[in-house]
Amino acid sequence: MEGVSPATEDPHTRAALEGYRAGALRWLVGGVIAVVLAVLLGAVAISLAEDRGRPVPLAGLVVVALVSGGVVSAIAGLGGLARALRWSRALRAVSWQRGLLRIAGPAIVAFEPEGYDEWDPDDEPVRLRLVSTSVWRTRQVQDLDGGEVRAAPVGSGQWVLTAEGLPTLFGARTARRRR
Structure with missing residues (x-):
């Protein structure tokens, strides 16, 4: 954090x-x-x-x-x-978590917080589904693939994302992983 x-x-x-x-x-x-x-x-x-x-x-x-x-x-x-x-x-009640953003699909992203270990089987990234309905906002997030972002939980299963240089916030919900 x-x-x-x-x-x-x-x-x-x-x-x-x-x-x-x-x-x-x-x-x-x-x-x-x-x-x-x-x-x-x-x-x-x-x-x-x-x-x-x-x-x-x-x-x-x-x-x-x-x-x-x-x-x-x-x-x-x-x-x-x-x-x-x-x-x-x-x-006002939480601090940003820095990490990497990975694109997993058209509106599905994975947030890997600092300290995430992809080789640890117990360590899972935060899988999120963007809530935006506009194509340009979704593409703006997709352009961040592999880049550093800041994320914060803002409610039950809800997150907010942003990155340096972006003039806005992006909302996302926790996504269930397909088996």
């Missing part, structure tokens, strides 16, 4: 948490803007339809798409903000 100081005392951790929060906030604000635009577009479409005596082509479809996408985006943003808050609280 890196020491006894909480992970949140590290400036990189604070910056990564802020980066994660900023991304979540962008999703939330983007979703709200989409819903507001849908309401405005709907009002304009109704006004035009009343003036012209016929409906505006595709306006209803666009309004439904904006509302649907906006609601999904806003929910994703709220979830990200809640996750950032939970991670922040958890990282």
Whole structure:
């Protein structure tokens, strides 16, 4: 382990948490803007339809798409903000563990903490499944294969990963090993 100081005392951790929060906030604000635009577009479409005596082509479809996408985006943003808050609280109580990251599949990684001995049959790496649903975030972690990362447990079977130079955090859950 890196020491006894909480992970949140590290400036990189604070910056990564802020980066994660900023991304979540962008999703939330983007979703709200989409819903507001849908309401405005709907009002304009109704006004035009009343003036012209016929409906505006595709306006209803666009309004439904904006509302649907906006609601999904806003929910994703709220979830990200809640996750950032939970991670922040958890990282105040634990310190980072340094180790190597090994890629075991598209979203499966193995974290080998400092002191891990691959020849010791009783020593197991921490097997994790990334919780990100975006391809670019998964690829960003995959690019760290064989590199040094920092990881910390943030709940029952949940971990957070980061590395020097990364402006964000990555969430993962403990993965069961296939037999």
